[in-house]
Amino acid sequence: MKKILFILLLAAAGMTSAAPTDIPLWPEGVPGQRDIGPEKTGDGYTANVSVPTLTMIGPAVDHPSGTAIIICPGGGYVRMATAREGDQYATWLSTLGVTSFILKYRMQEFGHPAPLQDVLRAVRLLRSRAAEFGIRPDRIGVMGSSAGGHLAASAGTLFDNPLGRTGAPLDAVSARPDFLMLMYPVITMQAPSAHAGSRKALLGKTPSPENLTLMSLEKQVTAATPPTLLIHTQADASVPVENSILFYQALTKAHVPAEMYLLEHGGHGMGMRAGLGTSSLWPRRAEEWLRERGLLTPVPVQ
Template identity: 90%
Template sequence: MKKILLVLMLGAAGYASAAANMIPLWPEGVPGQRNIGPEKVGDGYTSNVSEPALTMIGPAVDHPNGTAVIICPGGGYVRMATAREGDQYATWLSTLGVTSFVLKYRMQEYGHPAPLQDVLRAVRMLRSRAAEFGIRPDRIGVMGSSAGGHLAASAGTLFDNPAGRTGAALDNVSARPDFLMLMYPVITMQDPAAHAGSRKALLGAAPSAETLNLMSLEKQVTPATPPTLLIHTQADTAVPVENSILFYQALTRNKVPAEMYLLEHGGHGMGMRDGLGTSSLWPRRAEEWLRDRGLLNQAK
């Protein structure tokens, strides 16, 4: 618990220089760029994104382990909880020797497939420039919360889908993450467990049956989906726990290594909040999972 509290206290201080570590995702020009006005940043949230980017947060220990995590904050594809579900996670991961990259992705102003293109571009960019960032190309994971969890799971299931390609040279680099960490994720786009707000923001008011099926990610799991950690709570009344259960069942059917913690306390968007009983200890469980998979071992 002391480590978690330390992470929370360090969060704000560690991000004074975050802007200096900003990496544009599309330096050659954003695909289908639109004039949507200025980006909005404040109170720990980011919205109206038109220039996707990664913010790099390096390891806080002397011996980085070469593992990288792309972090997708949640917010219903309307905004991103950058502080609570981006910066805090990155600060915690830094204490484990992990290099984090908080993803700023396009949302409702663009809709599908723009967010998918952004997260897959992030994986491809890190893999192609792994030596530059001091990471291993075979240790690139994606972590996401809520709608950011949907985006992370999209990366793990749709990494070869044509919708995620733009014709750029980097399309030739593998976009498959090496692991996923999903916090109270949106998974399905079909009732009764769907989160209606995320569905509308991403797919519009009247998506086709084909699109609903494609973006219901429990239906897109294959044996190639990467190992996955799922964390969700019974108390989540915004995104039903059935979302994680559906994904876990699909992973199990396809013999994909998976671990799931279904906890009692903690509403939606709990982040790394203290005072939620065993739910506040999820970072310990996640650290154990990362360690068990060898992802915290020192790079060789």
């Protein structure tokens, strides 16, 4: 318990033991780039993104695990809760020996499939430069919260979809994550459990039936979907807990290893907030899951 509280205090203070490094996602030019005005930041949020990046935060331990996690903050595809669902998670993961990469992705100003292209490009970039970043190419996971959870789950189900390719040489590199960690994720785009705001921001006011089905990710799970951890609460009044349940059921049907924690307390966007009873201890459950899968055991970098 003391360890969890210590991590929460570090995260709340925005403290990390390794200086962050920004990595351009599309150095050759962002696909479909257009002028949408300046990026907006403040109060822990980021919006109006036109130049996607990865912010690398290295491990704060002597023996890094070699595991990397791409973090997708939530915000309904309108903005990103960069501090609460990006920096704090990276600080916690740093203490576990994990190298984190916070993804700054395109949102409503570009719409589908720009976010999918960004997250798959992130996986491909890390896998192609794994030795440079001190990570294993077979230990790259994606973690996301809320709409960021939808983006992370998109990476785990649509990694081979043609919409995620842009014709760049990196398209030849596998974009399949090795595991997923989904925090109160948006999953379905269809009633009655859809989050209407995320659907509108990603797919527009009148999405086609084809896009509604494609981006209802419980319908896209296959045996190739990576092992997944899901965490959600009953008290979530914004994204119904049924989203996680639908995804878990699909994973189980496809025989994909999955673990799900449905907790009582904690509204939507709880992040790593203390004072929520057992819900505040989700980092402990996540650490156990990572450790059980061998992802926290240090291995040589190839």
